[in-house]
Amino acid sequence: MGQMSLQSLTPKTYDDTVVAAAEWLAAALANAIARDATSPLGHDLYADHPELDSARPTSEIDLMSEVSHRMERIRRAARTVQIAAQESRPSDEIATEAALLAEICVEVQGEVVELLRAKEAAAKARLSHLQAAALRTALTPREAEIAGLIAVDQLTNSEIARHLHISLKTVKTHVGNILSKLGITQRSEIGYVLDPDGEERS
Known part of the structure; x- marks a missing residue:
């Protein structure tokens, strides 16, 4: 369990x-x-609350580790085929190993897609949670949106401007208002102030 x-x-x-x-x-x-x-x-409890599923990657490092682990399965299977061919084993044995390799590739592809979906779902849930917390701290809806983009997606001011199709000057004004309302001086503190019991996730 x-x-x-x-x-x-x-x-x-x-x-x-x-x-x-x-x-x-x-x-x-x-x-x-x-x-x-x-x-x-x-x-499904995890579908409603993906952040509760510890098996799902919550950071870029976790995701890379999970993908690397699955790619190792492919490498080992490919090595088995290579050895079978080098040792001139019967063609039906080599074909069996090759078919297994193809099956593993399909499995890994599906698993990696699911990992990416799970990470995106967790990030969206985190963003929604932070934005709700931001609205409770008297931030405007736009400020709450920007606070979430900073805390969850770790976007720079320029990236936020492009993402929201607003000027860089406007973003800087919003960020200044956010820091002032939250009583902090660093962008990196936004996530901790809005969700002190949570973890920063990219």
Whole structure:
């Protein structure tokens, strides 16, 4: 099913109440996942909340690692075909290994596409969450949009201007207003202020 843990660098951080709450949450999640798996409605907890699925990549490094792992499967299968050919094995054996390689390539292609979709879904969910938080902090809808583009997509002012089809001067004005309203001085702090319990994701 999966694992859940509480971790802290500070000794004796969690008391019995926190542990009991964590156990309750773990049981609730387990029940929800089990229910989703058998639901005739086909409801999927991870589809509604992709950020809960730890198996999905949440950063460029995670994504690269997952893709690299799958490409290694292809490399190993290709090496097997190469060795079979070098050793002059029977043609039907080489054909079998080649067919397996082709099958792995198709599988990996599908898996990589799914990884990219999952990462995009997680990024959209993160962006939506941050923009909602931004609106609650008295930012205007446009400021909330720009705050999300900075915190999630890590766009520069020039990139934001091109993306929103507005002038660079207008973007700078909006960014200045955002920093002022949030009481910060660095763009990199926007995500942490709007979602202090979240993680910066690209």
